[in-house]
Amino acid sequence: MTDNQITQEVISQHGLTPQEYDRICEMLGRHPSLTELGIFSVMWSEHCSYKSSRVHLKRLPTKGEAVVQGPGENAGIVDIGGDWCVAFKIESHNHPSFIEPFQGAATGVGGILRDIFTMGARPVAAMNSLRFGPLENGSDAHRNRSIMNGVVRGIGSYGNSFGVPTIGGEVSFAPVYSLNPLVNAFALGVVKRDQIFLGKAEGIGNPVLYVGAKTGRDGIHGATMASAEFDEEAMEKRPTVQVGDPFYEKLLLESCLEAMRSGAVVGIQDMGAAGLTCSTCEMGGRAGNGIEIELSLVPQREPGMTSYEIMLSESQERMLLVAEKGREREVIDIFKKWELDAVVIGFVTDDGLLRVRQNGEIVAEIPNECLTDLAPVYNRPLKPRDLATAEIDVRSIIESCMIPPADALERLLTSPNIASKEWVYRQYDYQVRTNTIVEPGSDSAVIRLKETRKALSMTLDGNGRYCQLNPREGIKLVAAEAARNLVCSGAKPVAVTNCLNFASPERPEVMWDFSETIDGLAEACNAFGTPVTGGNVSFYNETDGKGIYPTPVIGMVGLSEGTNHIVTSGFKNAGDLVVLIGETKDDMGGSEFLSHICGKIAGKLPHLDLTREKAIHSACLEAINSGLINSAHDCSDGGLAVTIAESCFSSHGRPGIGVELEWQTDLSLLTELFSESPSRIVVSLAPENFSKLLEICGRHNVACAALGRTGGSTLQIMLNGQMVINETVSKLEHSWRSVFSNLLDRPEIEAAD
Amino acid sequence: MKFGVVVFPGSNCDHDAYHVISKVIGQPVDFIWHGNTGLGDCDAIILPGGFSYGDYLRCGAIASFSPVMQSVKEFASRGGFVLGICNGFQVLCESGLLPGMLLRNEELKFICDYVNIRVESTNTPFTSLCSQGHVLNVPIAHAEGNYFCDDATLDMLEAEDQIIFRYCNEVGDITRESNPNGSRANIAGICNRERNVLGLMPHPERASEELLGSADGRVVFKSLAATISELVKA
Numbered sequence: 001m002t003d004n005q006i007t008q009e010v011i012s013q014h015g016l017t018p019q020e021y022d023r024i025c026e027m028l029g030r031h032p033s034l035t036e037l038g039i040f041s042v043m044w045s046e047h048c049s050y051k052s053s054r055v056h057l058k059r060l061p062t063k064g065e066a067v068v069q070g071p072g073e074n075a076g077i078v079d080i081g082g083d084w085c086v087a088f089k090i091e092s093h094n095h096p097s098f099i100e101p102f103q104g105a106a107t108g109v110g111g112i113l114r115d116i117f118t119m120g121a122r123p124v125a126a127m128n129s130l131r132f133g134p135l136e137n138g139s140d141a142h143r144n145r146s147i148m149n150g151v152v153r154g155i156g157s158y159g160n161s162f163g164v165p166t167i168g169g170e171v172s173f174a175p176v177y178s179l180n181p182l183v184n185a186f187a188l189g190v191v192k193r194d195q196i197f198l199g200k201a202e203g204i205g206n207p208v209l210y211v212g213a214k215t216g217r218d219g220i221h222g223a224t225m226a227s228a229e230f231d232e233e234a235m236e237k238r239p240t241v242q243v244g245d246p247f248y249e250k251l252l253l254e255s256c257l258e259a260m261r262s263g264a265v266v267g268i269q270d271m272g273a274a275g276l277t278c279s280t281c282e283m284g285g286r287a288g289n290g291i292e293i294e295l296s297l298v299p300q301r302e303p304g305m306t307s308y309e310i311m312l313s314e315s316q317e318r319m320l321l322v323a324e325k326g327r328e329r330e331v332i333d334i335f336k337k338w339e340l341d342a343v344v345i346g347f348v349t350d351d352g353l354l355r356v357r358q359n360g361e362i363v364a365e366i367p368n369e370c371l372t373d374l375a376p377v378y379n380r381p382l383k384p385r386d387l388a389t390a391e392i393d394v395r396s397i398i399e400s401c402m403i404p405p406a407d408a409l410e411r412l413l414t415s416p417n418i419a420s421k422e423w424v425y426r427q428y429d430y431q432v433r434t435n436t437i438v439e440p441g442s443d444s445a446v447i448r449l450k451e452t453r454k455a456l457s458m459t460l461d462g463n464g465r466y467c468q469l470n471p472r473e474g475i476k477l478v479a480a481e482a483a484r485n486l487v488c489s490g491a492k493p494v495a496v497t498n499c500l501n502f503a504s505p506e507r508p509e510v511m512w513d514f515s516e517t518i519d520g521l522a523e524a525c526n527a528f529g530t531p532v533t534g535g536n537v538s539f540y541n542e543t544d545g546k547g548i549y550p551t552p553v554i555g556m557v558g559l560s561e562g563t564n565h566i567v568t569s570g571f572k573n574a575g576d577l578v579v580l581i582g583e584t585k586d587d588m589g590g591s592e593f594l595s596h597i598c599g600k601i602a603g604k605l606p607h608l609d610l611t612r613e614k615a616i617h618s619a620c621l622e623a624i625n626s627g628l629i630n631s632a633h634d635c636s637d638g639g640l641a642v643t644i645a646e647s648c649f650s651s652h653g654r655p656g657i658g659v660e661l662e663w664q665t666d667l668s669l670l671t672e673l674f675s676e677s678p679s680r681i682v683v684s685l686a687p688e689n690f691s692k693l694l695e696i697c698g699r700h701n702v703a704c705a706a707l708g709r710t711g712g713s714t715l716q717i718m719l720n721g722q723m724v725i726n727e728t729v730s731k732l733e734h735s736w737r738s739v740f741s742n743l744l745d746r747p748e749i750e751a752a753d
Numbered sequence: 754m755k756f757g758v759v760v761f762p763g764s765n766c767d768h769d770a771y772h773v774i775s776k777v778i779g780q781p782v783d784f785i786w787h788g789n790t791g792l793g794d795c796d797a798i799i800l801p802g803g804f805s806y807g808d809y810l811r812c813g814a815i816a817s818f819s820p821v822m823q824s825v826k827e828f829a830s831r832g833g834f835v836l837g838i839c840n841g842f843q844v845l846c847e848s849g850l851l852p853g854m855l856l857r858n859e860e861l862k863f864i865c866d867y868v869n870i871r872v873e874s875t876n877t878p879f880t881s882l883c884s885q886g887h888v889l890n891v892p893i894a895h896a897e898g899n900y901f902c903d904d905a906t907l908d909m910l911e912a913e914d915q916i917i918f919r920y921c922n923e924v925g926d927i928t929r930e931s932n933p934n935g936s937r938a939n940i941a942g943i944c945n946r947e948r949n950v951l952g953l954m955p956h957p958e959r960a961s962e963e964l965l966g967s968a969d970g971r972v973v974f975k976s977l978a979a980t981i982s983e984l985v986k987a
Contacts, residue, residue, distance in 0.1 A: 156863050160894070161804040163765025247763050247807025338762065427863045429894040431959050432802075434769040439966070448964065450772065563964055652867050652966055653890070745860075 005034055014041035020376060027370045035307045035356070036364045042274035042312060043281065043371040046539050051376045052505035053537040056518045064531040066494055074115040074199055074269060076533020077191070078495045080559055082452050085196065087121035088188035090129075090460070090499040090555045092538035096241040097183040101150025106158040106244040108185040110316055113162060114270035117253050118319070120197040120260050121189030124433055125447050126159050127169040128185050129460040129499070129553045130424075133178025135416060135743045140178040145744055147181050155185070156427040161246035162253070165436055166428035168445035169460045170553075173416045176464070179543045184499040184536075186460055186555045190449060197260055199269035201283040201291055201322045201348045206266055208280075208291055208346040209328065211335055212252050212318040215276070216301035218242045220312045248317040248340075255338035256319060262334060264327035271318040277311045277371075279320035280346075281354045285368040292355040293346030295363070307356065307363040322348060382515055383508035390469045394588050394603035398670055401598050405641070405673050405717075405724040408597055412638045412674065413645060413736040415596040416743075420649075423740035441651065442568045443485040443634045444558070455566060457491035457558040464549035465601055469590045471513045471550045472520035473605045479524035480613045480678050481636050482556040487617045488632040488681060490565045490624040491558030493528050498535035498554050503547025505539045513550040521552065527610035528617075530556060565625050569633035570651045571659070574711040576630055577687045578647075578659055582616050582680035583703045584640060586671055592637045593674040606677050612702075613679045619700035620681050626696070628689040635680035641673040641717065641725065643682050644707075648715050649733045656729040661708030662718035669724055673717070684710060754981045756782040757795035759825070759841075761816050766802030766838065766958065773958045774799075778974045787819045796981045797834035798825055800841030802894070802956060812855060812897045813843030822848055834878050834977060835950040839895055842942070842952030851945055851952045852910070853902030855895075859935030863896040867967070868933050870941045870955055871921040874914050877944050878980035879951045879973050888925045889918075889969040891960040893933060898954040900936035900943075910943055918942035918953055 011021045014037055024032055024040050032040060042048060050057065062070040068085055069077035075089040093108025109126060116123045130151060133144040159166045164187065201208065218241075259265050267287070269279045276298070284291040295310050305313075321342075323331045328344055335342035349355070354371065356364040403411075412418055425440035437455060438446035444459035461482040467474030483493045500517065503510045525532055535555075541548045560566060571578070588594060589603025623629050635643040650656040665672040685693060690706060697704035715732065717725040758770045767784065774782040785792060787805075792798060805816035816822060822844070829835050829850055837845040845851040858864055869890055872883040883889075902910070910916050918941040922931040932939045934954070942953025957970025 153862075160863060160865075160896075161763070161765075161807070163803060245807070247804060247809070250765065250804075251762055426866055429863070429865045431865065431892055431894060431956070431965075432765055432769070434772060434959050434962075434965060437964055437966075 006031060006037060014038065015045060016041055020044060023376065028366065033363060035311055036366060038308045038312050039277045039364055039366060039371065042277055044375050048274050048278060049375040050537055052378050052380050052539060053514065054377050055379045056515050059518050060522050060532045061525050062531050062533065064529065067531050067533055069533065071534045074118045076495065076497060077119060077196060078533060079193060080454060083193050084449065084452055085191050085193050086188055086456065086557065087116050087119040087191055088186065088497055088555065088557055089115050089534050090184050090186040090497045090553065091536040092499050092501060093183045093185060094181065094501065094538055094541055097151055098147065098179065098181055100241040101147045102154040103241050103243050105151040105154030105183050107242050107316055108183055109155055109158040110244045110246065110249050111272045112185045112187040113164060113249065114272065116187045116189035117256055118197065118199065118268055118270045119191060120195050121191035122257060123164045123187050123189040124435060125188045125458065126164045126166045126186060127445065127458060127460050128155055128183065129169050129462055130171045131177040131182035131464065131551065132173055133175055134173055144178055149744060151181065151183055152424050152427055158244055158246045160429040162250050163432050165430045165432050167430045167436055167447065168440045168458065170462065171421050171424055174464055174549065176548045180541055180548050182501050182551060184553050188458060188557065190451065195260065197265065197268050199283050200267040200287040201289050202266050202287045204289065204348055204350045206322050206325050206348045207328050207344045208293060208348065209321045209323055209331060209342055210298055210345045211321050211342045212340055213245065213248055213315055214299040214301040214341065215310055215313045216315045217305065217309055217313065218315055220309060220314065242314050242316045244316050251338045251340055252317055252319065255335050255340055259331050259334045262330055264324050264330045266322040266324055268319060268321045271320060273314065275312065275314050281368045281371040283320060283322065284354060285372040288352065290349035290351045290353040290355065290368060291346055292349050295356060295358040297343055297345040299341045299343060307358045311356065380505055380511045381508040382512040384512050385509040387470055389602045390604055392602040394594055397594065397598050397600055398588055403597060405669055406727055408593065408670065408674060409641050409645060409725055410732060410735055411597055412592060412642050413732055414739050415592060416739060417592060418638050418642055419739035420737045422737060423744060437563065437566055438489055438568055439652065443488040446489050446566055448563055453562055455560040455563050457486045457489045457560065458555065459485040460553060460555050461485065462551055462553035464551040465595060466590050466605055467517065467551060468549040468601065470605050471516040473608065475517045475520040475552050476524045476608050477605060477678055478552065479521060479528065479554055480608055481634060482554045483528045483530065483617060484634045484681065486556055486558030487620050488567065488569065488634050490567050491560045492621060493530045493556055493558045496525055496530045496532045496554055496556050498532060498552060500537045501541055501548060501551040501553065502539050503542045510547060517550060517552050524610065527614060565627060567624050567629055567632045569647055570631055570649065570654060571647045571657045571684050571710045572630040572654065574657060576684040576710045577690050578661060578707045578710060579683050579685065579693065579704060580680060580707055581620060581683060581697060581702060581704050583677065584667065584672060584675055584680065585677045586667055587675045587677040588671055591639065591674060591676045593639065608678045615700045615702050616679045616681060619697050619702045622696050623693050626692065628685050628693055629683050631684045633682045635682055636676060639674035639676050645715055645732055647682060648729045649736065656733055657710050658712035658714045658729050659708060659710050660712065660716045663705065663707050664720055669719055672719060754780055754978065754985060755795050756780055756797050756799060757785045757792055758782060758799045758801055759785045759787065759821055761787045761805035761819065763805045763807050764801050764803035766956065769958045770799045770801045773961045773974055777961050777971060778978055780978050785821060787821045790820050790824055792824050792828055797836065797977055798828060800835065800837040800844050802839030802841060805840055805844060811847065813840060813847040816844045817847035826850065829950050832949050836879060836977065837952035838956055838958065839954055842954055843897065845950060845952040850950050851943055852906045853900055855897050856899040856901050857897050858899050864933055865892065865894040866933065867892050868955060869921050869923055869931060870918040871925050871927065873916050873919055876914060877917055877948050877951060879976050880917060881980055882972050882976040886925055888921060888923065890967045891955040891957055891970045893955050895954055898934045898936065900940040902937060907938060913946055915943050915946065916940055917944050917951060
């Protein structure tokens with residue numbers, strides 16, 4: 001089966017180095033066939049093998065009392081008590097979403113949903129973290145708008161039809177994401193502890209079934225595409241983006257869960273990146289077994305597909321399933337009921353090989369471990385990046401801005417990073433399944449679990465600007481914000497999934513950023529007691545040699561034992577006391593104020609004390625669980641003034657509400673209002689509860705100061721006796737709410753591209 | 754009394770309707786598979802929201818030809834109660850059980866949001882416990898909810914008191930601004946001439962528990978249950 005078509009050129013087209021090719025020959029004891037070369041190329045791609053990141057990822061904390069399944073499976077799983085578990089994961093679909101925004105984003109959602117129900121869990125929530133280039137000004141603005149429009153429509157189209165609520169996430173903007181958007185999709189599912197399924201091909205002789213959509217010529221080499229940087233020819237790669245069919249996936253979900261409940265399924269894995277190749281060798285590998293398949297049995301969309309094409313196709317909505325021998329019929333009948341293809345294409349062997357036949361003839365025969373555990377691992381060179389911009393003293397920059405505080409507030413509220421994302425989430429069905437307690441727009445989204453009395457909070461957070469200024473401290477601030485977001489809804493942080501978006505790992509400064517990020521994340525996760533249960537690494541996020549900021553995104557999940565004390569960020573009643581838990585310091589470095597108003601990305605990042613942060617969480621949670629708190633809002637992008645304004649704005653069933661606040665400060669007025677010191681939460685409560693809050697904060701050794709009261713229809717802030725902000729809430733809210741419809745609903749956008 | 758919730762491939766609010774009937778109003782309920790030709794002993798049938806058969810042709814068009822819909826048509830013609838929510842409303846229009854069509858939303862986007870709807874008639878089994886002009890706060894979630902019909906049909910709907918819900922503002926005024934999708938005459942829901950079949954775009958099942966933000970939609974299911982229990986007694 002050796003053929004002589006494998007030239008140096010063919011090897012490099014497959015993204016393999018000459019050394020890697022030699023290693024393949026050495027492992028096989030012969031030259032590979034073209035099909036085998038294709039199999040190696042996808043399995044050894046950065047996307048599938050994590051070859052550049054593996055040595056670093058080991059440093060993350062992955063164990064904890066609640067962790068049932070850590071990294072290495074299709075999704076991580078944590079126990080939430082009462083026999084119930086949640087499976088969740090985040091994955092990037094950056095490259096496909098740039099090439100074809102709608103389908104790229106849609107199939108990103110499809111892929112992550114399959115990862116969840118592969119574990120036996122029914123997906124009950126989705127979120128996404130999106131980053132785009134600027135939507136106005138600059139030559140790429142038109143293109144960026146079109147990408148954003150396509151991505152949002154793609155996510156909505158897939159999630160809405162599938163029937164999973166898209167309940168939150170984040171959207172942010174910076175020039176580095178121009179022509180290099182980040183689309184990270186998160187999903188979470190619920191599963192009973194004893195009904196978890198793994199991607200293991202156990203039981204010699206058990207039949208291997210192919211389930212779901214037919215295999216076509218789409219998406220061949222998607223994983224390899226996602227493991228290279230882009231240039232002007234990227235558009236030629238459009239055929240490597242798959243086309244999603246959410247209806248088919250919905251049928252696949254229902255039929256797979258039904259098949260799993262039948263007891264006839266031994267193991268199951270979705271066919272995502274690297275399709276049939278990845279699922280067969282990984283399922284065999286995890287069980288220490290082999291799998292033999294016959295390709296002529298694989299349902300195909302068109303005749304004449306080669307073994308190479310069938311093995312590498314990334315057609316969507318397909319699963320590989322190992323059934324108990326003798327119970328194939330039962331499984332097939334369940335899929336038939338849902339009008340899906342389910343065919344036995346092979347069986348589990350004891351030889352540890354991936355053996356692929358086409359019409360009886362062996363076209364590939366590779367030891368599984370060569371594709372998985374023995375895939376190359378690189379400890380790539382690291383070189384500390386010059387962080388000089390972080391040393392710039394930003395005080396003089398701020399002073400030279402000379403902007404009145406009220407104007408600064410209005411400009412920050414209309415910064416696309418801070419403005420209301422309603423334009424986005426209104427296109428997502430965030431209520432289907434009737435579990436959504438806290439809708440998009442608060443600090444974290446909350447769903448109830450009908451099966452229990454509990455509720456789950458979840459949030460996605462990232463901050464490329466911070467991580468650019470200092471990757472280690474940046475990710476710690478991001479993790480702290482994620483945990484604080486959960487706490488603000490009344491949930492205790494439980495576990496983390498991460499999506500690590502970076503530029504080319506072949507550049508030592510990028511690898512250094514990556515390594516620093518891992519260490520910072522490990523430190524924060526250890527401090528918060530939130531192990532990392534899985535995630536995804538996305539390298540090569542660069543176009544024409546320009547890389548993105550290091551952009552790790554964290555998905556954090558938290559648990560509330562009941563639904564009685566779930567809190568949202570908006571003020572509730574006139575006459576409530578507005579209180580700041582935590583302290584404002586001179587932390588303008590890297591702030592939204594500096595970036596959006598002064599046009600500078602510079603300065604020392606806010607100092608984060610993890611012990612103090614943790615104390616704030618404990619104090620806030622105790623106050624919420626004691627029923628003292630009417631609203632809680634994390635203080636982050638844009639600082640205290642933005643936080644307060646957002647709490648004033650209306651939300652479903654509640655009109656906007658004003659505040660009259662007055663306090664003293666030693667900081668400059670702009671710093672006091674817009675500093676991004678971490679470890680701060682703005683809460684509101686009935687005045688009679690304040691003494692109890694003081695007592696709780698005192699016990700946790702946490703600062704707590706009343707700033708004033710809610711009421712009226714204006715946002716008034718007096719500092720050191722001087723009225724610095726006095727604005728009508730409805731006017732501010734209108735500006736904040738209309739940013740994206742102004743930018744994206746213009747008629748010329750519809751006709752774009 | 755028994756409710757039936759039809760499950761088409763691609764239905765995704767079937768479990769939500771089932772939950773409200775079984776857990777919130779506490780009545781017996783069964784799922785009914787789209788391939789079935791009988792409806793068992795159900796007193797009321799719910800066609801739930803979702804994307805039946807992927808909605809790849811026109812929303813609800815393929816579902817209207819499914820085996821179960823032939824039974825639903827017979828059931829309706831015998832006076833059985835049929836409630837179509839969102840995609841279910843689209844299926845009812847495609848099946849000819851209700852007049853008119855649902856076009857793409859005016860702004861050509863999917864919209865998920867809370868809206869207010871005014872109860873225009875309490876003379877249906879689905880609104881009997883409402884008061885006339887009562888404003889309900891319920892969510893919508895659709896891309897094709899823009900109700901359209903010709904002038905003659907609209908006149909008939911008005912004359913026969915078949916318009917059951919209209920989009921309105923918080924105080925119940927029917928305004929242009931309160932119409933989320935461009936529906937003709939702000940129509941959110943209509944019934945047939947015999948008043949036993951109702952279709953509406955908003956999701957009352959999503960607004961049936963205070964915990965989820967509104968319980969205003971519960972009255973639709975309670976009205977239906979009350980009507981059936983009256984009939985059973987009689």
